[in-house]
Amino acid sequence: MLFKDSTVVVAGAGGGMGKEIVETLLAEGANVVGCDMNVDKLDNHHNQSNFLSIKANLLEENAVEKAFLKAVEKFDTITGLVNAAGIAQSSTPIEDVSLESWHKTIDINMTMTFLMCREAVKYMKKEQQGSIVNIGSVATTRPRPGLQAYVASKGAVESFTKALALELASFKINANVLHPGPCDTDMLEQFAADGANIEEVKEDIFRQSVPLGNLLTPGDIANSVSFLLSKEAKMITGSVLHVDGGRGI
Numbered sequence: 620m621l622f623k624d625s626t627v628v629v630a631g632a633g634g635g636m637g638k639e640i641v642e643t644l645l646a647e648g649a650n651v652v653g654c655d656m657n658v659d660k661l662d663n664h665h666n667q668s669n670f671l672s673i674k675a676n677l678l679e680e681n682a683v684e685k686a687f688l689k690a691v692e693k694f695d696t697i698t699g700l701v702n703a704a705g706i707a708q709s710s711t712p713i714e715d716v717s718l719e720s721w722h723k724t725i726d727i728n729m730t731m732t733f734l735m736c737r738e739a740v741k742y743m744k745k746e747q748q749g750s751i752v753n754i755g756s757v758a759t760t761r762p763r764p765g766l767q768a769y770v771a772s773k774g775a776v777e778s779f780t781k782a783l784a785l786e787l788a789s790f791k792i793n794a795n796v797l798h799p800g801p802c803d804t805d806m807l808e809q810f811a812a813d814g815a816n817i818e819e820v821k822e823d824i825f826r827q828s829v830p831l832g833n834l835l836t837p838g839d840i841a842n843s844v845s846f847l848l849s850k851e852a853k854m855i856t857g858s859v860l861h862v863d864g865g866r867g868i
């Protein structure tokens with residue numbers, strides 16, 4: 620068991636990637652705390668003793684604090700954090716991007732990652748160990764037109780993660796960013812412009828942009844998250860791992 624005696628908090632646990640990450644970590648023996656605004660997809664794990672689900676808006680400081688308190692009450696320590704919550708941006712010309720939607724994208728994709736990391740680090744420092752995986756996007760490396768706010772938010776996640784890696788290295792806390800390529804979850808279609816044909820967008824824009832020829836699956840992402848959290852990756856910090864079928868080349 621890769622994660623015996625580990626407790627990992629997963630933000631965005633009710634999403635396409637998040638759910639798969641939760642299930643992969645549970646199968647590897649971790650205690651898992653799944654946090655999301657919507658935890659319905661996690662219903663079948665509610666009776667598992669090594670799982671705790673927390674329904675919360677993770678943009679609220681108090682909710683984040685409470686989530687970690689509940690996690691530690693049940694499992695004593697926090698050894699890992701995965702930030703897999705987020706929102707897409709529908710492809711929009713910059714002159715039509717409202718300030719409100721700009722703020723919303725930056726807040727959910729970046730500020731929420733900050734709040735989750737800030738809280739996790741308090742517990743990880745006590746243990747002098749920990750591993751953080753923040754989910755970015757290949758769009759940071761290979762932007763698409765009309766996704767300015769999304770690309771900026773994910774670029775900030777990358778820089779933030781590198782800054783954390785350096786700051787936390789002396790506490791034996793690792794921080795890495797994983798950039799997924801186009802992945803077959805509910806989010807993918809939300810990148811399409813209003814009124815676009817979703818199936819055409821998925822095939823013509825997304826699948827064909829991946830040199831290896833397939834959309835990523837949530838399982839592809841979960842396996843790499845599991846590696847980055849594991850002891851096998853103990854000397855990897857501040858790294859950017861593209862799990863994108865070659866899209867970032």
Ligand SMILES: NC(=O)c1ccc[n+]([C@@H]2O[C@H](COP(=O)([O-])OP(=O)(O)OC[C@H]3O[C@@H](n4cnc5c(N)ncnc54)[C@H](O)[C@@H]3O)[C@@H](O)[C@H]2O)c1
Nearest residue numbers: 631633634635636655656676677704705756801802804806
């Ligand atoms: N799907 C893709 O093609 C793709 C590609 C690159 C990067 N990503 C990134 O991967 C991550 C996971 O994406 P996904 O495809 O699983 O998306 P998803 O939409 O399936 O899941 C995102 C989850 O985040 C949760 N969430 C959003 N705001 C929240 C808040 N304020 N509080 C609590 N939970 C909140 C949602 O409820 C949802 O369950 C995201 O950060 C996304 O930007 C996705």
